[in-house]
Amino acid sequence: MSLFFFGYFAAMIVATSILVVALRNPVYSALSLLVMFFHVAGLFVTLHAEFLAAVQIIVYAGAILVLYLFVVMILNVKQDDRYHSQWRIAGFVCVPLLIETMILLAGGTGARTTGTQTGLAPAAETIAPDNTLAIGQTLFSTYLFPFEVASLVLLVAMIGAIVLAKREIGEQDNPGPLVQTKVAE
């Protein structure tokens, strides 16, 4: 039964992630990424990470993807989006990576029979039933300093986004292409 759920989530994640790369329209790419986020959240639930599944939906699907759609619709991109002209170079990079992954996976299945006793064995104790409580206690005891640094990162990103995207003070009399497209419609 768990294998069935894993197969469903994995197939949907792979299919939608390929659609994100393959679709021409950025809005469709963002929407298929939304479907992928929901299935990743489902995969987190099967991995006993319920709090992270909720956070995945709230933050990724609720905040980040809305920001993407907002920018896509502000910029109003209509032109044809072909693939990059350097896709041959991309092929030269990606095909060896793929082959390397295959080799690593093939080697991993061979070494797994001997590697299980050496130190990769799963720990015996079970995860606490209250996932949110356990994460909160870990976050505010062991990882307290990284937590504070993460809040600083968010503050810096907020200030940086405002500084980068705002207009200059004397720029109102010269509307950018953003305003012109809105007026033209």
Next chain:
Amino acid sequence: MTIPISYYLILSGVVFLTGVVGVLIRRNIIAILLSVELMLNATNINFVAFSDYFRDLGGQVFVFFALTVAAAEVAVGLAIIIALHRSRSTINIEEFNLLKW
């Protein structure tokens, strides 16, 4: 029955490679940022799978931090895209060759 950890690694590797291909072949900057999100999600799947495997909550806490960094990256990246679109009125990556050799 339980899922072997290698299945999660294969899934995460496939999603990560899809993201790498997307970053390399797309010309739309927004599609490139979406592919970066794909790569971040692949690492998140890896973290949570190992967190469940080793019964250690550190992996889930690191997914939390990766999510923070993803949010910051999206905010700054989209601000840069808006500034670029304002100065060049395009978001095609091949038009931005000012820093190219």
